[in-house]
Amino acid sequence: MARSTFSRLPPALPYATQVAIFSRFREANPHPVTELEYTNAFTLLVAVALSAQATDVGVNKATKSLFQRVSTPQEMLELGVEALTEQIKTIGLYRQKAKNVIALSRRLVEEYGGEVPQSRAALMTLPGVGRKTANVVLNSVFDFPAQAVDTHIFRVGNRTRIAPGRDVEEVERAIEDNVPVPFQQNAHHWLILHGRYICQARRPRCRICPIEDLCPYEEKTE
Template identity: 65%
Template sequence: MNKQKRTEIFTRLREANPHPETELNYTTPFELLVAVVLSAQATDKGVNKATDKLYPVANTPQAIYDLGLDGLKEYIKTIGLYNSKAENVIKLCRQLLDKHGGEVPDNRKDLEALPGVGRKTANVVLNTAFRQPTMAVDTHIFRVANRTGIAPGKNVVEVEDRLMRLVPKEFLMDAHHWLILHGRYTCVARKPRCGACLIEDLCEFKDKTVE
């Protein structure tokens, strides 16, 4: 795919949604960090349901740490893998208190050193909370990047590298949100909604579906 086509794709995505946002509910970098940790292999809707009850009660590292493991589990037990996630969140809170004065670090190295935080989670927090141009490649972005031809790659790291290199600079800050939302609602896994797609004529997917 050439640069001109990529530019047109992101121009259209931006026109349709000038200020894309995450669908996770949060008001602080810490709330976002916890929500993203909880969202692994879970839906944003499911996470929001839990955090909408948790955050009015505890939304700081100290407050969640004070809930204790069993206390936290009560709030998040509707989310998949809640046992291991609860353990990670409690450890993460302890580490934020001990090493970062209760603040969420704004750099990759310190974020990835936190329990339960991998590269993808760090990228989401850096981009969404701290407005750094990063690309958090989840299943949606991986699928859209490969299927459309925007940035094909064999694994998430390859796709991330190519997107960071190939997405025109003016779109880089919000590209991760546009691609996730496009994959979630239009370029869906089983049967992409090509007939309802605003970039269908630019997409290089060979087996387009007819609605």
């Protein structure tokens, strides 16, 4: 789990600055979406579960043909763990992930009638599904303003002070507490894309950053 080096957290950016920042994100990308490719709630659940310690690009390559064959938990069970393992072997930790996907598919069939539950608590009982995965599904499929915090969002939240926190759950709460309501639904999409392509870990691209003048980060790059 990502954890901040701050012993004492700095305050989050003031409301007016948050509005200005997210207004710019919205202007540049009015309808942000996950970069994972999926066809329904189940395939997104599978894709996110597979994305741990893997890139979205890598997951999409592995699931492109898989999701042409499989779109329901029952079809995944019929595919079986061996065929699924072969299908996703280009992804890190693929053997364990294949076992988890088969196990969560079985749970969905046996306990939820083959449907993906619309509850974070229920989702997190599924094998291989943590809070981040559950929040991605709730946000992207069920339009709930859940904040799925990964390493990109953790970094951006602390570096910009949009949502400072010592760990991912504190950052998640800080987004909920500080980001204005009109931006909550898309906040985690904007933040992850900003972290992935602009506010990168080793060398943030400050010269092309759309919020450079609003960001308090002191070690800006030229």
